Amino acid sequence: MSGRxxxxxxxxxxxxxxxxxxxxVPYRVARRENQTVLDVVSHVQRRIDxxxxxxxxxxxxxxxxxxxxxxxIPRWTCRTRVDRVAGNGRVRIGPLRNMPVIRDxxxxxxxxxxxxxxxxxxxxxxxxxNRRTFARVPPGSRERQAADAGIxxxxxxxxxAACDVVAxxxxxxxxxxxxxxxxxxxxSRDGARREHLAAAAGDAGCHxxxxxxxxxxxxxxxxxxxxxxxxxxxxxVKSLLRGEL
Amino acid sequence: xxxxxxxxxxxxxxxxxxxxLHRASGLALAVFVPVHLYTLSLAVxxxxxxxxxxxxxxxxxxxxxxxLLVLLLAGHLAGGLRLLALEFLEWRDWQKSIxxxxxxxxxxxxxxxxxxAP
Numbered sequence: 001m002s003g004r005x006x007x008x009x010x011x012x013x014x015x016x017x018x019x020x021x022x023x024x025v026p027y028r029v030a031r032r033e034n035q036t037v038l039d040v041v042s043h044v045q046r047r048i049d050x051x052x053x054x055x056x057x058x059x060x061x062x063x064x065x066x067x068x069x070x071x072x073i074p075r076w077t078c079r080t081r082v083d084r085v086a087g088n089g090r091v092r093i094g095p096l097r098n099m100p101v102i103r104d105x106x107x108x109x110x111x112x113x114x115x116x117x118x119x120x121x122x123x124x125x126x127x128x129x130n131r132r133t134f135a136r137v138p139p140g141s142r143e144r145q146a147a148d149a150g151i152x153x154x155x156x157x158x159x160x161a162a163c164d165v166v167a168x169x170x171x172x173x174x175x176x177x178x179x180x181x182x183x184x185x186x187x188s189r190d191g192a193r194r195e196h197l198a199a200a201a202g203d204a205g206c207h208x209x210x211x212x213x214x215x216x217x218x219x220x221x222x223x224x225x226x227x228x229x230x231x232x233x234x235x236x237v238k239s240l241l242r243g244e245l
Numbered sequence: 246x247x248x249x250x251x252x253x254x255x256x257x258x259x260x261x262x263x264x265x266l267h268r269a270s271g272l273a274l275a276v277f278v279p280v281h282l283y284t285l286s287l288a289v290x291x292x293x294x295x296x297x298x299x300x301x302x303x304x305x306x307x308x309x310x311x312x313l314l315v316l317l318l319a320g321h322l323a324g325g326l327r328l329l330a331l332e333f334l335e336w337r338d339w340q341k342s343i344x345x346x347x348x349x350x351x352x353x354x355x356x357x358x359x360x361x362a363p
Binding site for chain 2: 069071072073074092162164210211212213214217218224227230231233234237
Protein backbone atom coordinates (compact mmCIF):
# COMPACT_ATOMS: atom_id res chain seq x y z
CA MET A 1 0.00 0.00 0.00
CA SER A 2 1.65 3.27 -1.04
CA GLY A 3 0.68 6.53 0.62
CA ARG A 4 -0.01 8.18 -2.76
CA UNK A 5 -3.22 6.18 -3.41
CA UNK A 6 -6.43 8.19 -3.07
CA UNK A 7 -8.42 7.42 0.09
CA UNK A 8 -10.93 4.63 -0.43
CA UNK A 9 -14.28 4.12 1.28
CA UNK A 10 -13.83 1.78 4.21
CA UNK A 11 -15.83 -1.01 5.70
CA UNK A 12 -15.57 -1.92 9.37
CA UNK A 13 -15.84 -5.67 9.64
CA UNK A 14 -16.11 -7.36 13.02
CA UNK A 15 -14.99 -10.97 12.86
CA UNK A 16 -15.37 -13.62 15.55
CA UNK A 17 -11.98 -14.71 16.89
CA UNK A 18 -11.79 -17.65 19.22
CA UNK A 19 -13.65 -20.86 19.78
CA UNK A 20 -16.90 -21.20 21.77
CA UNK A 21 -15.64 -18.27 23.80
CA UNK A 22 -13.94 -15.39 22.10
CA UNK A 23 -14.75 -11.92 20.85
CA UNK A 24 -15.57 -9.93 17.73
CA VAL A 25 -12.44 -8.13 16.52
CA PRO A 26 -12.85 -5.08 14.25
CA TYR A 27 -10.84 -4.78 11.01
CA ARG A 28 -10.84 -1.98 8.46
CA VAL A 29 -11.14 -3.15 4.88
CA ALA A 30 -11.34 -1.14 1.67
CA ARG A 31 -14.86 -1.17 0.30
CA ARG A 32 -15.10 -2.13 -3.35
CA GLU A 33 -17.81 -2.52 -5.92
CA ASN A 34 -19.37 -6.01 -6.14
CA GLN A 35 -17.38 -7.14 -3.10
CA THR A 36 -18.74 -10.27 -1.41
CA VAL A 37 -18.58 -11.08 2.28
CA LEU A 38 -16.18 -13.92 1.43
CA ASP A 39 -13.95 -11.41 -0.41
CA VAL A 40 -13.79 -9.38 2.81
CA VAL A 41 -12.92 -12.39 4.98
CA SER A 42 -10.27 -13.49 2.46
CA HIS A 43 -8.80 -9.98 2.42
CA VAL A 44 -8.50 -9.97 6.22
CA GLN A 45 -6.87 -13.40 6.21
CA ARG A 46 -4.43 -12.65 3.37
CA ARG A 47 -3.52 -9.02 4.12
CA ILE A 48 -4.18 -8.32 7.78
CA ASP A 49 -4.13 -11.45 9.94
CA UNK A 50 -3.08 -14.79 8.40
CA UNK A 51 -4.11 -16.65 11.58
CA UNK A 52 -7.81 -16.15 10.76
CA UNK A 53 -9.50 -19.52 10.20
CA UNK A 54 -12.41 -19.92 7.78
CA UNK A 55 -13.56 -22.33 5.13
CA UNK A 56 -14.39 -21.97 1.45
CA UNK A 57 -13.84 -23.81 -1.79
CA UNK A 58 -15.75 -23.02 -4.99
CA UNK A 59 -16.60 -19.30 -4.49
CA UNK A 60 -19.56 -19.67 -6.88
CA UNK A 61 -22.36 -21.04 -4.70
CA UNK A 62 -21.94 -24.71 -5.48
CA UNK A 63 -19.95 -26.36 -2.72
CA UNK A 64 -21.76 -25.10 0.38
CA UNK A 65 -18.63 -24.66 2.50
CA UNK A 66 -18.46 -20.89 3.09
CA UNK A 67 -21.62 -20.31 5.15
CA UNK A 68 -21.23 -17.93 8.10
CA UNK A 69 -23.41 -15.75 10.28
CA UNK A 70 -23.54 -12.27 8.76
CA UNK A 71 -25.15 -9.59 10.94
CA UNK A 72 -27.00 -12.32 12.82
CA ILE A 73 -28.29 -14.13 9.74
CA PRO A 74 -26.79 -17.34 8.32
CA ARG A 75 -25.73 -16.81 4.71
CA TRP A 76 -23.55 -18.27 1.96
CA THR A 77 -20.82 -15.65 2.00
CA CYS A 78 -19.54 -16.19 -1.55
CA ARG A 79 -22.86 -15.06 -3.01
CA THR A 80 -23.67 -12.38 -0.43
CA ARG A 81 -22.64 -8.95 -1.60
CA VAL A 82 -21.43 -6.50 1.01
CA ASP A 83 -23.75 -3.83 -0.43
CA ARG A 84 -26.71 -5.97 0.57
CA VAL A 85 -25.74 -6.40 4.23
CA ALA A 86 -23.64 -3.36 5.19
CA GLY A 87 -26.07 -0.49 5.06
CA ASN A 88 -24.22 1.43 7.77
CA GLY A 89 -20.71 0.48 6.66
CA ARG A 90 -20.37 -2.24 9.30
CA VAL A 91 -20.59 -6.00 8.98
CA ARG A 92 -20.40 -8.52 11.81
CA ILE A 93 -19.30 -11.99 10.74
CA GLY A 94 -19.47 -14.99 13.05
CA PRO A 95 -19.43 -18.77 12.73
CA LEU A 96 -22.64 -20.67 11.97
CA ARG A 97 -24.89 -21.31 14.97
CA ASN A 98 -25.73 -24.79 16.27
CA MET A 99 -22.39 -26.35 15.36
CA PRO A 100 -19.23 -26.58 17.48
CA VAL A 101 -16.74 -23.83 16.63
CA ILE A 102 -13.36 -25.25 15.63
CA ARG A 103 -11.78 -21.84 15.41
CA ASP A 104 -12.87 -18.35 14.33
CA UNK A 105 -15.30 -18.82 11.43
CA UNK A 106 -14.76 -22.55 10.88
CA UNK A 107 -17.31 -24.86 12.47
CA UNK A 108 -17.31 -28.62 12.87
CA UNK A 109 -19.99 -29.84 10.45
CA UNK A 110 -19.67 -33.50 11.50
CA UNK A 111 -22.78 -33.46 13.75
CA UNK A 112 -24.74 -31.90 10.88
CA UNK A 113 -23.74 -34.60 8.38
CA UNK A 114 -23.99 -37.41 10.97
CA UNK A 115 -27.66 -36.55 11.21
CA UNK A 116 -28.09 -37.11 7.47
CA UNK A 117 -26.93 -40.68 8.14
CA UNK A 118 -29.17 -41.06 11.20
CA UNK A 119 -32.08 -39.80 9.12
CA UNK A 120 -31.29 -42.52 6.49
CA UNK A 121 -30.58 -39.77 3.99
CA UNK A 122 -29.04 -42.12 1.42
CA UNK A 123 -30.53 -43.65 -1.69
CA UNK A 124 -31.36 -47.36 -1.47
CA UNK A 125 -32.04 -49.00 -4.86
CA UNK A 126 -35.49 -50.60 -4.89
CA UNK A 127 -34.15 -53.80 -6.47
CA UNK A 128 -31.03 -55.22 -7.98
CA UNK A 129 -32.23 -54.39 -11.53
CA ASN A 130 -32.01 -50.72 -10.78
CA ARG A 131 -28.26 -51.05 -10.72
CA ARG A 132 -28.18 -52.41 -14.27
CA THR A 133 -31.03 -50.70 -16.10
CA PHE A 134 -32.40 -47.22 -16.32
CA ALA A 135 -35.47 -46.56 -14.21
CA ARG A 136 -38.32 -45.01 -16.17
CA VAL A 137 -39.45 -41.98 -14.20
CA PRO A 138 -41.83 -39.53 -15.87
CA PRO A 139 -40.28 -36.10 -15.11
CA GLY A 140 -43.73 -34.53 -14.79
CA SER A 141 -45.04 -37.06 -12.27
CA ARG A 142 -46.16 -35.71 -8.91
CA GLU A 143 -43.60 -37.79 -6.97
CA ARG A 144 -40.71 -36.78 -9.20
CA GLN A 145 -41.62 -33.11 -8.95
CA ALA A 146 -41.81 -33.41 -5.15
CA ALA A 147 -38.38 -35.10 -5.15
CA ASP A 148 -36.92 -32.53 -7.54
CA ALA A 149 -38.15 -29.68 -5.33
CA GLY A 150 -35.59 -30.51 -2.64
CA ILE A 151 -32.79 -32.14 -4.62
CA UNK A 152 -30.54 -29.10 -5.10
CA UNK A 153 -29.39 -28.93 -1.47
CA UNK A 154 -25.66 -28.13 -1.28
CA UNK A 155 -25.31 -29.04 2.41
CA UNK A 156 -24.18 -25.59 3.47
CA UNK A 157 -25.82 -25.82 6.91
CA UNK A 158 -27.57 -22.44 6.69
CA UNK A 159 -31.00 -23.94 7.47
CA UNK A 160 -29.54 -25.94 10.35
CA ALA A 161 -27.90 -22.82 11.80
CA ALA A 162 -31.13 -20.82 11.43
CA CYS A 163 -33.28 -23.44 13.17
CA ASP A 164 -34.28 -22.73 16.77
CA VAL A 165 -35.47 -26.32 17.27
CA VAL A 166 -31.88 -27.52 16.63
CA ALA A 167 -30.72 -25.00 19.25
CA UNK A 168 -33.32 -26.27 21.74
CA UNK A 169 -32.86 -30.00 21.06
CA UNK A 170 -29.38 -31.00 19.96
CA UNK A 171 -30.71 -34.42 18.84
CA UNK A 172 -33.15 -32.92 16.33
CA UNK A 173 -32.26 -34.11 12.84
CA UNK A 174 -32.72 -30.65 11.39
CA UNK A 175 -34.14 -29.23 8.16
CA UNK A 176 -31.45 -30.38 5.72
CA UNK A 177 -31.46 -34.04 6.74
CA UNK A 178 -35.26 -34.17 6.79
CA UNK A 179 -35.44 -32.41 3.41
CA UNK A 180 -33.16 -35.16 2.08
CA UNK A 181 -35.39 -37.87 3.54
CA UNK A 182 -38.48 -36.29 1.94
CA UNK A 183 -36.67 -36.30 -1.42
CA UNK A 184 -36.00 -40.04 -1.03
CA UNK A 185 -39.55 -40.80 0.15
CA UNK A 186 -40.76 -39.27 -3.12
CA UNK A 187 -38.16 -41.04 -5.26
CA SER A 188 -39.93 -43.94 -6.98
CA ARG A 189 -36.57 -45.72 -7.45
CA ASP A 190 -35.86 -45.81 -3.71
CA GLY A 191 -36.65 -49.08 -1.96
CA ALA A 192 -36.46 -48.05 1.70
CA ARG A 193 -39.53 -45.85 2.08
CA ARG A 194 -40.57 -47.46 5.37
CA GLU A 195 -37.09 -47.04 6.87
CA HIS A 196 -36.96 -43.41 5.77
CA LEU A 197 -40.37 -42.67 7.31
CA ALA A 198 -39.49 -44.55 10.51
CA ALA A 199 -36.30 -42.49 10.89
CA ALA A 200 -38.18 -39.27 10.22
CA ALA A 201 -40.94 -40.17 12.69
CA GLY A 202 -38.59 -40.71 15.64
CA ASP A 203 -38.30 -38.56 18.76
CA ALA A 204 -35.75 -36.29 17.08
CA GLY A 205 -37.54 -36.23 13.75
CA CYS A 206 -40.07 -34.24 11.76
CA HIS A 207 -42.67 -33.97 14.53
CA UNK A 208 -40.28 -31.82 16.56
CA UNK A 209 -40.50 -29.06 13.95
CA UNK A 210 -42.30 -25.91 15.12
CA UNK A 211 -42.73 -24.57 11.57
CA UNK A 212 -40.88 -21.33 12.29
CA UNK A 213 -39.91 -21.42 8.60
CA UNK A 214 -36.46 -19.93 9.19
CA UNK A 215 -34.99 -22.76 7.07
CA UNK A 216 -37.01 -21.78 4.01
CA UNK A 217 -36.49 -18.09 4.69
CA UNK A 218 -32.69 -18.33 4.55
CA UNK A 219 -31.98 -21.33 2.29
CA UNK A 220 -29.61 -19.81 -0.29
CA UNK A 221 -30.84 -22.25 -2.92
CA UNK A 222 -34.45 -21.25 -2.38
CA UNK A 223 -35.46 -24.72 -1.18
CA UNK A 224 -38.31 -25.24 1.24
CA UNK A 225 -37.38 -27.67 4.04
CA UNK A 226 -40.46 -26.57 6.03
CA UNK A 227 -42.70 -27.93 3.27
CA UNK A 228 -40.60 -31.12 3.13
CA UNK A 229 -40.96 -31.60 6.90
CA UNK A 230 -44.72 -30.92 6.68
CA UNK A 231 -44.87 -33.57 3.96
CA UNK A 232 -43.05 -36.02 6.24
CA UNK A 233 -45.48 -35.23 9.05
CA UNK A 234 -48.41 -36.11 6.77
CA UNK A 235 -46.83 -39.25 5.35
CA UNK A 236 -45.69 -40.58 8.73
CA VAL A 237 -49.19 -40.09 10.16
CA LYS A 238 -50.76 -41.79 7.11
CA SER A 239 -48.31 -44.69 7.40
CA LEU A 240 -49.05 -45.01 11.11
CA LEU A 241 -52.80 -45.14 10.44
CA ARG A 242 -52.22 -47.81 7.77
CA GLY A 243 -50.22 -49.82 10.30
CA GLU A 244 -47.02 -49.51 8.28
CA LEU A 245 -44.95 -47.84 10.99
CA UNK B 246 -21.88 -14.12 20.83
CA UNK B 247 -23.46 -10.86 19.80
CA UNK B 248 -26.02 -8.39 21.01
CA UNK B 249 -29.79 -8.50 21.02
CA UNK B 250 -29.96 -6.89 17.57
CA UNK B 251 -28.11 -9.84 16.05
CA UNK B 252 -30.04 -12.40 18.12
CA UNK B 253 -33.33 -11.05 16.76
CA UNK B 254 -32.11 -10.58 13.17
CA UNK B 255 -32.66 -14.13 11.93
CA UNK B 256 -35.98 -14.42 13.78
CA UNK B 257 -37.44 -11.18 12.54
CA UNK B 258 -39.92 -12.58 10.01
CA UNK B 259 -43.73 -12.77 10.18
CA UNK B 260 -44.04 -16.52 10.69
CA UNK B 261 -41.64 -16.43 13.66
CA UNK B 262 -43.65 -13.61 15.23
CA UNK B 263 -46.76 -15.73 14.68
CA UNK B 264 -45.02 -18.50 16.66
CA UNK B 265 -44.10 -16.06 19.46
CA LEU B 266 -47.70 -14.78 19.68
CA HIS B 267 -49.05 -18.34 19.66
CA ARG B 268 -46.69 -19.40 22.46
CA ALA B 269 -47.28 -16.24 24.53
CA SER B 270 -51.07 -16.44 24.14
CA GLY B 271 -50.96 -20.13 25.07
CA LEU B 272 -49.03 -19.39 28.26
CA ALA B 273 -51.34 -16.47 29.12
CA LEU B 274 -54.39 -18.68 28.61
CA ALA B 275 -52.85 -21.41 30.76
CA VAL B 276 -52.68 -18.85 33.57
CA PHE B 277 -56.18 -17.51 32.82
CA VAL B 278 -58.09 -20.80 32.72
CA PRO B 279 -57.52 -21.80 36.41
CA VAL B 280 -58.49 -18.26 37.50
CA HIS B 281 -61.58 -18.46 35.30
CA LEU B 282 -62.64 -21.83 36.74
CA TYR B 283 -62.00 -20.65 40.30
CA THR B 284 -64.15 -17.57 39.70
CA LEU B 285 -66.95 -19.67 38.22
CA SER B 286 -66.80 -21.95 41.27
CA LEU B 287 -67.69 -18.92 43.41
CA ALA B 288 -71.14 -18.93 41.76
CA VAL B 289 -72.05 -22.12 43.60
CA UNK B 290 -69.99 -21.61 46.76
CA UNK B 291 -70.22 -17.89 47.51
CA UNK B 292 -72.90 -16.23 45.41
CA UNK B 293 -72.48 -12.78 47.02
CA UNK B 294 -68.76 -12.65 46.23
CA UNK B 295 -69.49 -13.82 42.70
CA UNK B 296 -72.04 -11.04 42.21
CA UNK B 297 -69.55 -8.50 43.53
CA UNK B 298 -66.99 -9.86 41.08
CA UNK B 299 -69.45 -9.54 38.17
CA UNK B 300 -70.07 -5.94 39.18
CA UNK B 301 -66.32 -5.31 39.18
CA UNK B 302 -66.05 -6.68 35.64
CA UNK B 303 -68.31 -3.85 34.43
CA UNK B 304 -65.35 -1.52 34.98
CA UNK B 305 -64.21 -0.29 31.52
CA UNK B 306 -60.60 -1.21 32.29
CA UNK B 307 -61.64 -4.78 33.07
CA UNK B 308 -63.72 -4.83 29.86
CA UNK B 309 -60.56 -3.82 28.01
CA UNK B 310 -58.74 -6.68 29.71
CA UNK B 311 -61.52 -9.06 28.69
CA UNK B 312 -61.25 -7.85 25.10
CA LEU B 313 -57.52 -8.63 25.26
CA LEU B 314 -58.34 -12.11 26.53
CA VAL B 315 -60.80 -12.65 23.68
CA LEU B 316 -58.12 -11.41 21.28
CA LEU B 317 -55.59 -13.88 22.73
CA LEU B 318 -58.05 -16.77 22.71
CA ALA B 319 -59.14 -16.10 19.11
CA GLY B 320 -55.51 -15.59 18.07
CA HIS B 321 -54.48 -18.86 19.70
CA LEU B 322 -57.37 -20.73 18.07
CA ALA B 323 -56.72 -19.24 14.62
CA GLY B 324 -52.96 -19.83 15.01
CA GLY B 325 -53.60 -23.45 15.96
CA LEU B 326 -55.81 -23.95 12.91
CA ARG B 327 -53.06 -22.37 10.78
CA LEU B 328 -50.55 -24.93 12.09
CA LEU B 329 -52.94 -27.85 11.54
CA ALA B 330 -53.55 -26.65 7.98
CA LEU B 331 -49.81 -26.27 7.42
CA GLU B 332 -49.12 -29.79 8.67
CA PHE B 333 -52.09 -31.74 7.33
CA LEU B 334 -53.02 -30.00 4.07
CA GLU B 335 -50.95 -29.45 0.96
CA TRP B 336 -48.24 -26.80 1.26
CA ARG B 337 -49.21 -23.26 0.31
CA ASP B 338 -46.67 -20.63 -0.64
CA TRP B 339 -48.70 -17.78 0.83
CA GLN B 340 -47.71 -18.48 4.46
CA LYS B 341 -47.33 -14.81 5.38
CA SER B 342 -50.84 -14.12 4.09
CA ILE B 343 -52.14 -17.00 6.21
CA UNK B 344 -50.50 -15.39 9.25
CA UNK B 345 -52.17 -12.10 8.32
CA UNK B 346 -55.55 -13.88 8.05
CA UNK B 347 -55.15 -15.42 11.53
CA UNK B 348 -54.30 -12.00 12.97
CA UNK B 349 -57.33 -10.55 11.16
CA UNK B 350 -59.60 -13.21 12.67
CA UNK B 351 -58.22 -12.47 16.15
CA UNK B 352 -58.65 -8.71 15.71
CA UNK B 353 -62.20 -9.17 14.37
CA UNK B 354 -63.17 -11.30 17.38
CA UNK B 355 -61.71 -8.74 19.81
CA UNK B 356 -63.54 -5.88 18.05
CA UNK B 357 -66.83 -7.80 17.97
CA UNK B 358 -66.50 -8.34 21.72
CA UNK B 359 -65.87 -4.64 22.32
CA UNK B 360 -68.78 -3.62 20.05
CA UNK B 361 -71.12 -5.84 22.06
CA ALA B 362 -69.79 -4.69 25.43
CA PRO B 363 -72.45 -2.78 27.36
